[in-house]
Amino acid sequence: MTEPIIRFEKVVKRFGDVTVLDELDFEVAKGEKVTIIGPSGSGKSTVLRILMTLEQIEDGVIHVAGKPLWHEYRDGRLVPAGETHLGEMRKEMGMVFQQFNLFPHMTVRRNVTEAPIHVLGLSKEKANERADEYLELVGLSDQADKFPSQLSGGQQQRVAIARALAMRPNIMLFDEPTSALDPELVGEVLNVIQRLAGEHDLTMLLVTHEMQFAKQISDRVCFFDKGKIVEQGTPEDVFGAPREARTREFLSNFINAAA
Amino acid sequence: MLFGIAWDTSGNWAFTTSIFPILLQGLIVTIKATVLGFFVAAVLGLILAALKGSRFRLISWPARFVTEFIRDTPLLVQLFFLYYVLPEYGIVLPAFMTGALALGLQYSAYTSEVYRAGIESVARGQIEAARALDLTPLRTFSFIVVPQAIPRIIPALGNYLVSIMKDVPLLSVVSVLEMLNVAKIIGDRTFNYLIPLSMVGGLYLVMTLVASAAIRYLDTRLPKRGIPLR
Numbered sequence: 001m002t003e004p005i006i007r008f009e010k011v012v013k014r015f016g017d018v019t020v021l022d023e024l025d026f027e028v029a030k031g032e033k034v035t036i037i038g039p040s041g042s043g044k045s046t047v048l049r050i051l052m053t054l055e056q057i058e059d060g061v062i063h064v065a066g067k068p069l070w071h072e073y074r075d076g077r078l079v080p081a082g083e084t085h086l087g088e089m090r091k092e093m094g095m096v097f098q099q100f101n102l103f104p105h106m107t108v109r110r111n112v113t114e115a116p117i118h119v120l121g122l123s124k125e126k127a128n129e130r131a132d133e134y135l136e137l138v139g140l141s142d143q144a145d146k147f148p149s150q151l152s153g154g155q156q157q158r159v160a161i162a163r164a165l166a167m168r169p170n171i172m173l174f175d176e177p178t179s180a181l182d183p184e185l186v187g188e189v190l191n192v193i194q195r196l197a198g199e200h201d202l203t204m205l206l207v208t209h210e211m212q213f214a215k216q217i218s219d220r221v222c223f224f225d226k227g228k229i230v231e232q233g234t235p236e237d238v239f240g241a242p243r244e245a246r247t248r249e250f251l252s253n254f255i256n257a258a259a
Numbered sequence: 260m261l262f263g264i265a266w267d268t269s270g271n272w273a274f275t276t277s278i279f280p281i282l283l284q285g286l287i288v289t290i291k292a293t294v295l296g297f298f299v300a301a302v303l304g305l306i307l308a309a310l311k312g313s314r315f316r317l318i319s320w321p322a323r324f325v326t327e328f329i330r331d332t333p334l335l336v337q338l339f340f341l342y343y344v345l346p347e348y349g350i351v352l353p354a355f356m357t358g359a360l361a362l363g364l365q366y367s368a369y370t371s372e373v374y375r376a377g378i379e380s381v382a383r384g385q386i387e388a389a390r391a392l393d394l395t396p397l398r399t400f401s402f403i404v405v406p407q408a409i410p411r412i413i414p415a416l417g418n419y420l421v422s423i424m425k426d427v428p429l430l431s432v433v434s435v436l437e438m439l440n441v442a443k444i445i446g447d448r449t450f451n452y453l454i455p456l457s458m459v460g461g462l463y464l465v466m467t468l469v470a471s472a473a474i475r476y477l478d479t480r481l482p483k484r485g486i487p488l489r
Binding site: 052053090091093095097101102103104106107110115118149163164167 | 382384385387388389390391392393394395398402403406407482484485486487488489
């Protein structure tokens with residue numbers, strides 16, 4: 001097997017006295033679509049936030065694309081990573097947030113072109129072309145000149161997806177992308193994510209409570225509880241025949257999960 | 260006679276109308292000092308707020324100390340210091356500049372707190388999104404945080420603009436010919452203080468009412484989500 005694109009080794013994360021990740025070992029292969037499910041507070045969002053360098057880790061090592069994420073080699077020794085290294089590592093990943101986090105004072109187009117222009121150094125024309133490309137992908141070509149407040153929640157989240165994609169990341173992190181949406185708007189966002197899942201090379205990590213959707217798009221489902229992976233496997237196995245009592249108990253809260 | 264304009268002491272009304280253009284000369288100085296002082300306070304305050312918000316204590320602590328020091332010492336002390344002490348070290352500024360600078364310096368301590376509150380009111384997710392996109396901290400601050408913070412702090416900044424305007428008469432102690440100083444000189448020479456000082460009060464009232472109205476107008480016109488960037 002080739003080197004996994006993401007590898008957590010004995011990663012520990014604490015918030016004060018609470019241990020959120022407890023010596024977590026976790027791997028994701030290149031191109032793999034992995035869904036993380038679990039009760040709130042189980043540390044599933046933290047995994048994504050640590051990868052996006054929004055949260056630091058207390059112990060352990062994480063490798064992304066063969067390089068240590070929170071550490072770097074200096075004079076042959078592994079030391080805590082500096083901001084330059086973190087910036088390099090961030091280019092591997094894009095993140096979509098539960099609350100969209102679009103920049104409200106910028107048009108949709110500016111939201112999508114801001115980072116390509118000022119981080120990747122693209123010309124305005126090139127960045128605009130790229131924005132058009134991804135806005136078309138998420139079905140919002142005609143909304144480019146509007147401000148986020150003029151769009152529905154589902155449209156805003158699709159813009160956020162386009163914004164992350166415009167940086168051409170190898171790994172996409174989705175942190176409960178539909179949890180803040182009205183039920184009737186969930187579908188349009190899931191459709192976009194499903195289309196992305198069709199991309200062979202794109203690695204996807206999705207934290208969600210949409211069990212039916214997880215079943216459809218994932219290569220693997222991981223059930224997190226209390227900072228550890230309690231059970232993982234193909235969607236058929238985890239949803240169809242969960243081995244662990246804790247998994248069964250959790251899944252029983254979702255009426256449609258086994259359907 | 261002042262600024263080449265003579266006064267007419269033949270009657271109260273004649274006196275009032277004759278010194279009005281003289282007081283206007285002082286008013287112009289007052290307005291200039293207000294604008295310059297506010298400009299310094301607005302820019303320096305933002306810089307101080309940015310430094311205070313730094314993750315590095317080596318940067319944030321000195322900025323906090325400076326703010327605290329400026330805020331906890333009287334404006335008049337700072338004014339005298341700049342006016343009498345700096346020239347001993349070869350820095351000679353015109354009285355007007357020294358005064359406007361002292362005003363700006365004093366108020367930068369206050370505006371920096373206003374900025375800080377405005378900056379902290381910007382949702383955490385905004386900064387996280389910027390970080391996820393790998394925008395630099397400087398770019399995030401200037402183009403994501405500040406444009407969203409500004410509309411929220413306009414009323415508070417406006418209050419300080421009015422305060423600065425009302426503090427300008429302090430500059431008379433370092434011989435700046437602002438409006439109150441002009442009125443006092445007129446009084447000294449004509450032995451009539453009532454009319455010029457009343458006029459200063461009246462003119463101040465007009466100015467502050469206009470400024471307050473302008474701020475209220477600005478506040479209703481600015482979009483609450485941030486200054487739109489196309």
